[in-house]
Amino acid sequence: MAAAITGTGVAVPPNVVTNDDLIRIMDTTDDWIRSRTGVASRRFVDPGTGTSDLAAEAALDALADAGVDAAAVDVVVCATMTPDRQNPGIAGAVQHKAGLDATAVFDLRQQCSGFLFGLDLADMLITTGRAGTVLVVGAEVHAGYLPWGDAWDIVLGRVDRAPTADERDLATRHRAWSVLFGDGAGAMVLRDEPGRAASDTAARVGILGSVLRTDGTHADLIEVPGLGSEQRPYADAAQIAAGLHHPAMNGGGLYRLAVETMPAAVQDVLEIAGCKLDDLDLVVAHQANDRILEGARRRLGAGAEVMPSNIEHWGNTTAATLPILFHELRERGRVGPGSLVAFTSFGAGAHWGAILYREPGGAEAA
Numbered sequence: 142m143a144a145a146i147t148g149t150g151v152a153v154p155p156n157v158v159t160n161d162d163l164i165r166i167m168d169t170t171d172d173w174i175r176s177r178t179g180v181a182s183r184r185f186v187d188p189g190t191g192t193s194d195l196a197a198e199a200a201l202d203a204l205a206d207a208g209v210d211a212a213a214v215d216v217v218v219c220a221t222m223t224p225d226r227q228n229p230g231i232a233g234a235v236q237h238k239a240g241l242d243a244t245a246v247f248d249l250r251q252q253c254s255g256f257l258f259g260l261d262l263a264d265m266l267i268t269t270g271r272a273g274t275v276l277v278v279g280a281e282v283h284a285g286y287l288p289w290g291d292a293w294d295i296v297l298g299r300v301d302r303a304p305t306a307d308e309r310d311l312a313t314r315h316r317a318w319s320v321l322f323g324d325g326a327g328a329m330v331l332r333d334e335p336g337r338a339a340s341d342t343a344a345r346v347g348i349l350g351s352v353l354r355t356d357g358t359h360a361d362l363i364e365v366p367g368l369g370s371e372q373r374p375y376a377d378a379a380q381i382a383a384g385l386h387h388p389a390m391n392g393g394g395l396y397r398l399a400v401e402t403m404p405a406a407v408q409d410v411l412e413i414a415g416c417k418l419d420d421l422d423l424v425v426a427h428q429a430n431d432r433i434l435e436g437a438r439r440r441l442g443a444g445a446e447v448m449p450s451n452i453e454h455w456g457n458t459t460a461a462t463l464p465i466l467f468h469e470l471r472e473r474g475r476v477g478p479g480s481l482v483a484f485t486s487f488g489a490g491a492h493w494g495a496i497l498y499r500e501p502g503g504a505e506a507a
């Protein structure tokens with residue numbers, strides 16, 4: 142048995158926010174954001190649209206692409222760090238909104254690595270015979286996190302006024318992390334694809350190997366410190382006033398760990414599967430920041446053609462970056478029969494890893 146990706150889909154919201162739009166409410170420049178992060182624009186939902194709405198849209202897109210009926214989905218795995226509400230998670234809402242009859246749904250909380258962990262779970266379910274069709278979705282609505290209050294209307298060009306001094310001060314204090322993120326969703330349908338003998342790596346298809354890692358000692362590199370069970374009450378005005386509901390980020394620490402761990406995980410998974418770097422057609426890496434990607438490329442010895450970036454248009458969509466990028470590469474014909482692809486990510490927690498995948502339909506089919 143082998144878990145193969147038979148369909149992909151995406152959902153991105155309509156509101157495009159460029160770096161110049163951000164300049165209206167904070168002290169920053171297009172040059173600073175582009176040169177430090179690679180982001181030129183990102184998308185945001187309107188109030189009232191939740192993560193499960195984007196997730197359900199991407200799920201239906203992926204099912205249509207796979208030609209799979211909603212009734213055939215056995216398990217739904219949803220990864221997000223921005224659920225519609227504190228609880229429950231979004232997987233039940235996605236099941237409902239997409240009209241799926243899945244018997245079981247999972248919510249994963251591995252932030253930027255959520256989709257990667259979801260792929261591995263799908264592989265385990267399929268290769269053990271527990272499920273025939275698994276839908277994995279990564280989705281985020283970061284808009285609610287952003288400390289822009291009424292200044293959102295200025296960002297979106299919906300009012301003609303300058304921000305107040307307080308609005309500008311708040312947005313500027315949070316500029317290091319807030320310029321990185323965007324909203325979006327991506328989904329994949331995975332199904333059993335009978336592969337060849339497991340001993341013959343070159344002939345195997347689907348997910349060939351996986352390396353997942355967690356080091357909880359790094360949990361404070363990026364976290365939302367408030368609004369949780371450690372607090373009593375878990376939500377109150379004092380925490381909001383102290384800004385504990387916004388992410389706190391150690392940008393330098395994240396950079397160093399991400400650049401080190403993603404290439405190492407790719408090397409490890411290649412070794413486990415008996416493959417070499419030169420065998421890879423693509424490395425689909427988490428789109429946290431173009432500088433991280435550049436550092437990871439250097440360390441791995443891979444060029445931008447093999448390890449591409451799309452952060453310029455979407456920003457960091459956290460759990461959605463891997464499926465959105467893979468979908469775009471597939472649409473552009475970069476994934477064909479027999480393509481060998483490494484997925485890799487690093488995210489808050491800290492969780493990271495790599496998964497090796499071979500697209501069916503190549504020489505193994507001969």
Ligand SMILES: CC(C)(COP(=O)(O)OP(=O)(O)OC[C@H]1O[C@@H](n2cnc3c(N)ncnc32)[C@H](O)[C@@H]1OP(=O)(O)O)[C@@H](O)C(=O)NCCC(=O)NCCS
Nearest residue numbers: 169170173177253316317320392393395396429430488489
């Ligand atoms: C966030 C990141 C781009 C910041 O880059 P950096 O070079 O480390 O910048 P620093 O935080 O040291 O700040 C340098 C200066 O730029 C300023 N700055 C921060 N954000 C800014 C912005 N959006 N616009 C203009 N200036 C900004 C800082 O205030 C600081 O000014 P100072 O020197 O006067 O104090 C970088 O650390 C990074 O890419 N880290 C990884 C973060 C990430 O990927 N997070 C998501 C992972 S899940």
